[in-house]
Amino acid sequence: MATSPTSPAPSSTQAFADDDPYLIIAADSHAGLPTEQYRQYLESRYHPQFEEFLGEREAQIEASTRLGVRNEQYAKQWFEDHDEELAGGWDAIKRDQALDGDGVAAEVVYPDADAVESRTCVPFGAGLGLSGDLDPELGMAGAKAHNRWLAELCSHSPERRKGVALVPITVETDKVLAEIRWAHEHGLGAVMIPAMWVDQLPYHDRSYDPVWALCEELQMPVVTHSGAAARDEYGDHLGIYVTEVTWWPARPLWFLLWSGVFTRFPGLRFGVTEGGCWWLPQLLWFWDRLAMGQKGSEKLSKDPFKGALGDMLPSEIVDRNCFTGLANVKRRELGQRYEIGIDNMLWGTDFPHPEGTWPNTNEWLKKTFFDIPIDETRRMLGLAAADTFGFDLAALRPVADKVGPTPSELGQLGEGRTAADLEARWAPVKQVGRHWLTGHDFPLISP
């Protein structure tokens, strides 16, 4: 049962010399049309409702200001400073320029380019706020409009982009499956589902099995992205929202895990994006102990999990089936990478959101990764994402060689430091790894 969760998968056929530039794939970036321009991608029978939706947007912006998620002055400055580049939110050529300037070879593209004023929100709110309580018909119509536009965007420099199709899977299954097939046929690379099912069926329900089966078959990872939360309960208290907005998108992970979805569909990949990964180590510890039958579980029935895990530990299933998409990973999270699993941490820039690393990605990489072993950095910055989303590394390599920063530029090499020095420094931490599986009482995080 014991595996080494932290050994990079040997799937990359590209060999890298120590100081070769990094092949960076941003596993979290955003694109979206200025909202009114979605009209031409929206079925015309929904145009009347779309006009209504556009009319209501001002009220929503006011609500954001009230909750405190919008700083008017900051917004004004942001748009002034980045006027030209922000068009990369929807313009493929400007987008490639922005990626190049930021050292990024490729990207996984989520909706909602504008996180400051939501000027590029998907019709009917079917973007990052995708949720089980959207009107089923309008929600699917909005999602389809975005998907159709996104497929166009991703047809430019297709090797550099995997577009994330929006699929409100809580609506009728046949419509869901049809949209996933359409997305796959038109080059989109992943399926974003509502983080919250709200009053629809929870994701352990077997009625979703055809969705998981199809995504497994088409090798399209299923993802959630932070955004939705139980806002109705928060009043105008921003701290509550920020605390919970990482929990709701992660929640489907344990619904799928403990209801056996990953055991029934071992090839399915599920990712939680822009929710950080700081919540994962202790859950893996907690879950593995539960599965191994620690004190407290004797009173439970003999087969309390009803075969949900097969013969695997939760952490092993997470390694096989799950990942996190990260925007601006934190040092504390990096320190816990041997618990989390290096291949489960996919770096992202969050372009063009201001809370991400763009347009200073190299500076952020330097601050965050300066002492991390190079092979591990390669996995987290790009190669793990390539495996997960099926990027063509051979096609990306020339781009990466041109724009990617080198380990020396990130401060990892130089001043007498070698790749081996970095590895030696972290070796004891790596050896402890998931301490509950390696016979250690405590995590070791500090090198």
Added chain:
Amino acid sequence: MATSPTSPAPSSTQAFADDDPYLIIAADSHAGLPTEQYRQYLESRYHPQFEEFLGEREAQIEASTRLGVRNEQYAKQWFEDHDEELAGGWDAIKRDQALDGDGVAAEVVYPDADAVESRTCVPFGAGLGLSGDLDPELGMAGAKAHNRWLAELCSHSPERRKGVALVPITVETDKVLAEIRWAHEHGLGAVMIPAMWVDQLPYHDRSYDPVWALCEELQMPVVTHSGAAARDEYGDHLGIYVTEVTWWPARPLWFLLWSGVFTRFPGLRFGVTEGGCWWLPQLLWFWDRLAMGQKGSEKLSKDPFKGALGDMLPSEIVDRNCFTGLANVKRRELGQRYEIGIDNMLWGTDFPHPEGTWPNTNEWLKKTFFDIPIDETRRMLGLAAADTFGFDLAALRPVADKVGPTPSELGQLGEGRTAADLEARWAPVKQVGRHWLTGHDFPLISP
């Protein structure tokens, strides 16, 4: 702003020599009458509904078996093995004997003694499952019945017990305040509120301010206890339930924190019991960073938290206002005590629940605390709870001296080890503490 969150509060007037027995207070234990015996404590006008409730209990036990939280064979053996002692769930004399045998001087008493078959559940489910969707009238009636019986129980050896009054605070405020006053006048020591408000007002709402004000005034800590969860969403998947049953009781903590309740009522204490404390370190890190205005928060409004924190950091507020009640603390949690705050970790036995340490508390203490500094152990095993709940240490000391285990018996001293050795071993870990406040990139957990 910087404080030392880990220095024990100097409130104890009792001095202990190195190898003096521990004064143990179980900050989590349970007591309850066999359900049908609550009849005499229940207002007679609710007797007809009570008969109905008793009739429905068989169906509930079957539902537990289906979810997998009940193992019939284990239950049978448990009751056979502990027939006599389990009467300590409601009999004060037998209870004191069980505490003595387990080395425990005093206890904080929660409802629902029987966690195997719920044979001692509070009328109308107003015990550990206390929840906002209980019928308001019946919920309060059931809670009052338990409180009246509990006050009787705690009148035996009152110095050894702080009873936790059940108060469904989502019902009319005047009834809530009256019940809290009654509980205080009759010697109960804390107020348990529903972990989940469900369809009632969330706890940030100002309509609860009179409740917080009264609990502050009477110095009655407000607590939640694990039990309630969004069960309707889990199907028969036990792993989902176990994952979330620690989240729901913790949730009120950040609702109170970020809505400024602790700033308005700085003397209020709030505790989360039997939900572990493994979820707390990364929340403190996440919250402090948020309050300190890390990257990502610039786009928020200028005063995004609207004064909720006063001039304090979230971790400082947690140190002043919050705590966790722990049943069978884990080594991983102990390793993180300098992040969590030693005085925020109150040991419990969970007596008489099988997932707790009773009747082998000394064995568990030895396994868990053998290398922990003695002064810190004293705080976690009892003195912090004494401060929080207002136990009379002078009255408890003779009991503790008779029944409590010594540091030598826990393996902390002996074989040449001194108290100073234990402290020296953990000094580097203590020095890093909350690494985000002490200038360290990473937590240090392993000694």
